[in-house]
Amino acid sequence: MHCEFTDFLHDLTYDDLTPQLKGVAKGWLLDLVAVAACATDTALSRIIRDHAADHFGAGTRTATMLFDGRRVSPAGAALAGGMTIDAIDAHDGHKLTKGHVGCGVLPALLAFCEAENIDDGGDFLASLVLGYEIGTRAGIALHRMACDYHTSGAWVAVAAAALGARALRLDAARTREAVGIAEYHGPRSQMMRCIDHPTMLKDGSGWGSMAGVSAAYLAAAGFTGAPAITVYGEDVSDLWSDFGQRWRILEQYFKPYPVCRWAQPSVQAVLDLRTRHGLTSEAVERIEIKTFHEAIRLAVRHPRTTEEAQYSTAFPVASALVRGHMGPAEVAERSFRDPEINRLADTITFTETEAFNLAFPARRFSDVTLYLGDGRMVSSGPTEAIGDPEVPVSTDAIRLKYKEYTHPVLGADRACAIETCIDSLASGTGLRSLFGLILAPAADAPLQRDCA
Structure with missing residues (x-):
């Protein structure tokens, strides 16, 4: 398995990907870029980007922070990018990992490509697919092996380090060291602590991305690590036996709403009822929700921060019923004082349902x-919720969300140019135009319509 993992990691090319895989990878890339752009106005993103600029200074290798323009170390760019995307909880995820791969993998990949002068769009997409394949498997493996529920950063670190090994062309031995260092240093943070007390810590994705980037460069320099048990452990070998045959990137879900996935079935249910019965919120006296345990743990009713709003079930349900929509504006602070939303949030009662508990996490x-x-x-x-891989959303739905999240921040012209660049990615296409558009500050990137 060791050789198979290393060979597949280093040898996969764009031409090995099916048209479906190429299309799905571009769709997730477009969605991640949209969430990143939207998130740049959050306090979390501003703080972490300033922190990276102050404390992760550029050395012999540099990378530019996503939608920021400042150059820092590759590890600093990965940290800032991962936490920026995570600042708005609207990015893709996987049911069995109970977390998110793309959020931490994309910033690591961007950092490696810029720092190592990798400029081929096809290789970029193949690497992005690999990030999903490795991260998803490592996440499922960690849930199987660990008694506690760790954040996505714990296993995103492994995927980021693997992409670094590929970008740096490490041999098999150093590739093994890279993923071992990353797994050891990855943030084994306890997810339910942040569920119960929502803060800017979120899902640990940025810290995992940073740890993975650092691990790859450490391994390249000769630093050694313990074997990554989520990759090389005998008791998880079945998860890696279909590497390159079963494509885990196809198992990710799409998030139509910028709140925790656990809250989204309730949000969807209330939106469906509102439409089906032609209701307005004023007609509703109270709300009863029967759902699974983890969704009820999202217990904030009256958020003071966007983090509390995103890690809530009651608030987004009430907000969706009042406004008939659940988008970035609904989890922004100006929504927290809406008296009708707060009235409805106070009326909600929750009942934990055993059948729904048993279905989780495969179904919510x-x-x-x-x-x-x-x-x-x-x-x-x-x-x-809408967007599960068994019933995937249309490309049009992904593009509609992309416009909602990017146009107010970037303007239609720049958002359109990014979309065109992503659509055009293939072997032989450069990354310069795309990087120029998504790495420059959100307010003032130069418009470039050509994706060469």
């Missing part, structure tokens, strides 16, 4: 009942 259900002022009650029945 909610059953919402609205009690109306005229004495009627309307129920959603068991509802799942």
